[in-house]
Amino acid sequence: MSPTELPIADLPIWARLNDVKFGDFEVRDSDGKGYGVVCRKALTTAERPLDESSALTVPHDLVLNVEAVEEYAKEDRNFKQLLDAVGHRSPRADILLFLLIQTALSSRTGHSSAGLSNPWMEYLQFLPRAVLVPSMWTEDERLLLRGTSLETAVNAKMLALVGEFDHVQSISEEIPCWNDLLWQGGAVSVRDWTRLDALYRSRCLELPKSGESMVPCIDMVNHSRDATAHYDENAKSEVTLLLRPGVTVSEGQEVTISYGEAKSAAEMLFSYGFIDQESTTEALVLPLEPFEDDPLAKAKLVGYGEAPKLHVARDGDSVVWKSPFVHLMCVNEEDGLDFRVLQDTDGGRQLRVFWQGEDATDQTKNFESLVQNHPLGAIFRLRSVTVVQERLQTQLDLALSYDTDEDIGDVRPECLEAAKTLRRIEVGILEDGIKALEREKTLLMEDENVVAYLGSAEIAESDLAGEEASSEVDDFS
Numbered sequence: 001m002s003p004t005e006l007p008i009a010d011l012p013i014w015a016r017l018n019d020v021k022f023g024d025f026e027v028r029d030s031d032g033k034g035y036g037v038v039c040r041k042a043l044t045t046a047e048r049p050l051d052e053s054s055a056l057t058v059p060h061d062l063v064l065n066v067e068a069v070e071e072y073a074k075e076d077r078n079f080k081q082l083l084d085a086v087g088h089r090s091p092r093a094d095i096l097l098f099l100l101i102q103t104a105l106s107s108r109t110g111h112s113s114a115g116l117s118n119p120w121m122e123y124l125q126f127l128p129r130a131v132l133v134p135s136m137w138t139e140d141e142r143l144l145l146r147g148t149s150l151e152t153a154v155n156a157k158m159l160a161l162v163g164e165f166d167h168v169q170s171i172s173e174e175i176p177c178w179n180d181l182l183w184q185g186g187a188v189s190v191r192d193w194t195r196l197d198a199l200y201r202s203r204c205l206e207l208p209k210s211g212e213s214m215v216p217c218i219d220m221v222n223h224s225r226d227a228t229a230h231y232d233e234n235a236k237s238e239v240t241l242l243l244r245p246g247v248t249v250s251e252g253q254e255v256t257i258s259y260g261e262a263k264s265a266a267e268m269l270f271s272y273g274f275i276d277q278e279s280t281t282e283a284l285v286l287p288l289e290p291f292e293d294d295p296l297a298k299a300k301l302v303g304y305g306e307a308p309k310l311h312v313a314r315d316g317d318s319v320v321w322k323s324p325f326v327h328l329m330c331v332n333e334e335d336g337l338d339f340r341v342l343q344d345t346d347g348g349r350q351l352r353v354f355w356q357g358e359d360a361t362d363q364t365k366n367f368e369s370l371v372q373n374h375p376l377g378a379i380f381r382l383r384s385v386t387v388v389q390e391r392l393q394t395q396l397d398l399a400l401s402y403d404t405d406e407d408i409g410d411v412r413p414e415c416l417e418a419a420k421t422l423r424r425i426e427v428g429i430l431e432d433g434i435k436a437l438e439r440e441k442t443l444l445m446e447d448e449n450v451v452a453y454l455g456s457a458e459i460a461e462s463d464l465a466g467e468e469a470s471s472e473v474d475d476f477s
């Protein structure tokens with residue numbers, strides 16, 4: 001069932017009923033960005049921000065975060081039963097569960113007694129039906145991301161969303177009142193869960209006291225690198241939106257905040273559905289896999305404890321990379337790496353990691369410093385640089401193998417544009433990264449330890465070839 005909608009013209013009524021004060025601000029359509037917040041009159045702030053009567057002020061009890069969901073559960077024992085059965089996995093999932101219930105309540109058709117409506121039930125109806133984040137793109141649109149760093153991230157996100165939704169459904173179906181509300185009339189579907197996830201990601205704020213939270217009305221403010229406003233929490237724990245000091249805005253001018261200065265193009269597109277090239281950092285994150293033929297591959301993954309990643313970023317004229325796993329990936333048993341399964345006192349088994357005979361189980365993210373003072377440190381570095389360069393080359397070949405101008409069906413122009421921008425930015429980083437690594441490889445090849453090591457390896461190889469050749473002669477005779 002598609003979510004019900006309320007016209008934005010009704011927002012001031014909702015705000016009055018729920019004690020939201022708009023001060024000198026109001027919500028209007030913002031060209032190409034959905035809604036936005038504008039100033040009702042011309043304002044200039046001096047060194048200090050304007051006083052709070054000008055501010056957009058939202059009472060604390062409208063702030064939606066994990067504590068608010070817990071409070072709501074205290075008032076509604078049916079919800080508490082549901083939350084205890086499916087929730088407490090992450091703050092985000094608890095908030096989505098709360099929002100799912102509010103979505104179902106807004107289209108309640110059956111006779112279920114479950115669910116206590118809350119101001120968020122109506123507020124959700126002011127929010128966009130669709131957000132342009134890739135998890136809400138069509139299948140054809142998602143094909144535009146092939147060969148970018150978002151390809152695997154978005155596929156994984158889609159699978160995770162389906163898994164989370166199935167989990168909520170399978171458990172809540174067993175609780176009669178929730179079965180009636182959520183599933184009997186088909187009140188909600190995985191599309192609602194996907195939309196709520198997108199709304200959460202694109203509208204969540206990091207509040208100084210309350211942490212990660214959704215805040216109605218303040219979540220209508222758009223992003224800009226040259227932000228003119230900022231949000232805060234006052235002594236009464238209300239959330240306020242104020243102009244920044246030293247800012248002049250004219251009547252009707254949109255005010256903006258910054259969604260973060262250090263986000264990459266991929267992160268902006270993934271979380272907010274747009275790329276602001278002026279305020280993104282040039283960076284990308286790629287998944288990494290151990291060598292297929294490494295007998296220690298599995299142990300390395302278990303010891304490392306999380307999915308290995310490679311971070312690449314432009315830094316001035318160069319490109320730098322970071323990947324703690326690469327340094328672990330590039331050392332082997334003969335270098336002094338060892339894994340042992342130890343039995344603890346209560347019978348459990350534990351994988352321990354050893355480097356040069358010392359327990360390094362808590363150091364698997366720190367192998368770069370562990371290996372650098374080893375006599376073969378430069379060799380390990382050369383191996384790491386080679387692995388990273390190959391990974392970047394594979395990604396570059398993949399990115400260039402897809403043509404975004406190829407006709408792949410019915411795609412929205414905003415999605416096509418965003419995918420093209422992302423690909424262009426990432427191809428640039430990959431090309432420059434490969435060149436920077438080639439330079440580092442050349443320098444490493446000149447290192448005396450590397451020269452000596454490669455020289456001795458060559459001798460060993462030719463000795464081996466000699467032995468093989470003579471044994472072949474023996475065999476032949």
Ligand SMILES: C[S@@+](CC[C@H](N)C(=O)[O-])C[C@H]1O[C@@H](n2cnc3c(N)ncnc32)[C@H](O)[C@@H]1O
Nearest residue numbers: 033034035202203219220221222223272273274
């Ligand atoms: C926190 S909401 C802001 C309010 C939103 N415009 C609305 O209509 O509800 C974030 C969303 O606004 C849009 N947005 C914000 N800043 C933008 C910008 N600079 N360019 C394009 N879209 C923007 C994106 O769709 C983003 O996911």
